[in-house]
Amino acid sequence: MAKKIFFLFSFSILALTVILQFHSCEKYVLPELSFTPDTLYFTSTAQTKAVTLTTNVVWETEISVDWIKSEPDFGEGDTLISFTVEENNGDARNTSVNIKTETIQKALIVIQSASDTTSKGSYSF
Numbered sequence: 095m096a097k098k099i100f101f102l103f104s105f106s107i108l109a110l111t112v113i114l115q116f117h118s119c120e121k122y123v124l125p126e127l128s129f130t131p132d133t134l135y136f137t138s139t140a141q142t143k144a145v146t147l148t149t150n151v152v153w154e155t156e157i158s159v160d161w162i163k164s165e166p167d168f169g170e171g172d173t174l175i176s177f178t179v180e181e182n183n184g185d186a187r188n189t190s191v192n193i194k195t196e197t198i199q200k201a202l203i204v205i206q207s208a209s210d211t212t213s214k215g216s217y218s219f
Contacts, residue, residue, distance in 0.1 A: 127153065128149070136182075136207065142179075152169070
């Protein structure tokens with residue numbers, strides 16, 4: 095009886111050790127983040143352009159101005175991100191959009207031309 099208890103106890107310890115070994119073998123993924131192009135140029139009209147994002151982790155966009163929208167604005171893995179700018183009725187403008195993961199942040203430069211005021215509006219003579 096003592097041998098049976100010793101055997102079961104030893105087997106239980108061995109089984110628990112094996113289970114814990116597999117449980118603690120989580121792999122760390124080295125995050126990667128890149129996109130192309132790294133600068134978007136827009137005319138003064140409302141437009142949409144895309145960036146090809148390459149990553150192996152969860153990401154999000156961070157936009158600090160209200161004249162640019164991104165779709166999608168977060169996700170996981172490789173994707174196309176569309177950036178839409180509103181019509182620009184003023185001076186040329188530019189900003190940077192952050193595309194980031196938990197540990198990496200990179201800036202996408204967005205430049206939009208000034209409006210062409212000579213072709214807008216109504217004139218009377």
